[in-house]
Amino acid sequence: MITPDTIDASNRAFDEAWRSDYAHLDEQLRRRGLDPDAVVEQVAAFEVAAPSWALGTGGTRFGRFPGRGEPRDIFEKMQDVSVVRRLTGSASRISLHIPWDEPDDPRDLREQAAALGVAFDAVNSNTFQDQAGQTSSYKFGSFQHTDPSVRKQAVAHNLHAIDVGAALGSKALTIWLGDGANYPGQTHLRKAYERVRDCLADVYEAMPSDWNLFIEHKPFEPAFYATVVSDWGSSLMLARETGERASCLVDLGHHLPNVNVEQVVARLITAGRLGGFHFNDAKYGDDDLTAGSIKPYQLFLIFNELADALADGALPASPSYMIDQSHNVKDPIEALLQTVDRLQKSWARALIVRRDALAHYQETNDVLMAEETLREAYETDVGALAAAARKRLGGAIDPVAAFRASRYREQVSEARTGAAYVPPQSL
Numbered sequence: 256m257i258t259p260d261t262i263d264a265s266n267r268a269f270d271e272a273w274r275s276d277y278a279h280l281d282e283q284l285r286r287r288g289l290d291p292d293a294v295v296e297q298v299a300a301f302e303v304a305a306p307s308w309a310l311g312t313g314g315t316r317f318g319r320f321p322g323r324g325e326p327r328d329i330f331e332k333m334q335d336v337s338v339v340r341r342l343t344g345s346a347s348r349i350s351l352h353i354p355w356d357e358p359d360d361p362r363d364l365r366e367q368a369a370a371l372g373v374a375f376d377a378v379n380s381n382t383f384q385d386q387a388g389q390t391s392s393y394k395f396g397s398f399q400h401t402d403p404s405v406r407k408q409a410v411a412h413n414l415h416a417i418d419v420g421a422a423l424g425s426k427a428l429t430i431w432l433g434d435g436a437n438y439p440g441q442t443h444l445r446k447a448y449e450r451v452r453d454c455l456a457d458v459y460e461a462m463p464s465d466w467n468l469f470i471e472h473k474p475f476e477p478a479f480y481a482t483v484v485s486d487w488g489s490s491l492m493l494a495r496e497t498g499e500r501a502s503c504l505v506d507l508g509h510h511l512p513n514v515n516v517e518q519v520v521a522r523l524i525t526a527g528r529l530g531g532f533h534f535n536d537a538k539y540g541d542d543d544l545t546a547g548s549i550k551p552y553q554l555f556l557i558f559n560e561l562a563d564a565l566a567d568g569a570l571p572a573s574p575s576y577m578i579d580q581s582h583n584v585k586d587p588i589e590a591l592l593q594t595v596d597r598l599q600k601s602w603a604r605a606l607i608v609r610r611d612a613l614a615h616y617q618e619t620n621d622v623l624m625a626e627e628t629l630r631e632a633y634e635t636d637v638g639a640l641a642a643a644a645r646k647r648l649g650g651a652i653d654p655v656a657a658f659r660a661s662r663y664r665e666q667v668s669e670a671r672t673g674a675a676y677v678p679p680q681s682l
């Protein structure tokens with residue numbers, strides 16, 4: 256339903272304005288000694304994965320307000336991801352949650368996905384809630400549990416998620432644990448950590464040799480007194496103790512208020528353990544709002560650290576980029592299109608920071624000019640550049656406008672009748 260013709264038709268309407276904006280931006284960047292074509296190429300290479308749980312309207316524990324035409328199963332979710340891929344040129348990978356999106360036949364699903372131009376990113380295991388038919392309960396944790404049989408069950412679930420992921424062509428496992436304590440005295444803080452560490456080692460041991468393990472931290476919720484993997488320090492300790500292919504995953508909403516997330520990113524780069532990102536934004540806690548909606552400057556500063564580290568070789572390759580949001584009041588596809596556009600723009604802004612000038616001002620302690628060098632890039636309207644990258648990939652100048660003009664949602668609403676998929680609360 257989103258064809259090259261649909262996209263061309265939309266692009267024709269914006270083409271003249273885009274050319275004019277791009278010409279101006281091109282001139283501005285060349286004046287700064289930058290190569291706009293090289294930046295377009297790097298933005299076009301930016302690839303972010305969409306999570307299977309973000310294709311349906313999310314919710315909070317107070318309610319959910321689903322829209323029309325939401326996907327009813329994993330195949331329809333892949334269809335929706337393929338729309339995001341076509342319109343943005345990015346998001347050709349989907350991150351599955353096991354067991355929420357466990358396929359009956361992973362090999363068959365892999366073929367169906369390939370036909371849509373979609374592949375599978377990291378799989379996510381889930382031991383923070385009980386599943387039907389499970390022997391032991393995770394009420395008091397999974398990897399941290401005092402009962403070895405519960406820990407064994409949790410490790411076995413992770414190995415199962417790896418098996419499913421391997422059949423789908425995934426190359427990584429992301430583990431986020433709700434393990435922790437709600438009250439002082441509930442758990443032995445050191446022993447709980449040690450049990451988690453030992454279970455991670457068991458999972459790592461069984462992982463295929465070309466797989467990576469991402470450890471995702473979060474300060475609180477559901478544990479409101481002490482979460483085991485609460486912060487990047489605990490995550491880094493665990494990654495180091497687990498093995499070379501274990502690294503830290505930074506979810507932008509998983510930090511206490513006022514934490515300097517770009518500095519966390521810089522630390523993990525120095526430690527050689529920055530594995531990936533979950534993009535979203537937050538005002539208060541783990542709000543799972545659209546990336547860049549609340550703190551766009553922070554998002555830019557994070558990409559600035561990445562661009563800097565990739566340029567000087569501190570980061571050998573791009574980390575794994577994933578979106579992790581919950582869309583309660585937006586159309587999920589539109590929210591993803593908006594997100595990819597914001598990420599492409601943030602990445603573009605990071606790429607136009609005049610690195611030599613910034614280094615000079617830092618070395619000479621010219622605080623004002625160093626700050627202004629970052630602001631110069633951040634305040635540049637790079638919309639035309641992001642659009643140029645999408646055009647190069649066959650995508651849309653304005654993805655949301657093209658999506659609305661295609662009437663995709665209206666069309667799938669007619670086909671997708673019956674019980675809609677109900678996504679659980681996002682992570």
Ligand SMILES: [Mn+2]
Nearest residue numbers: 506533579682
């Ligand atoms: Mn996350």
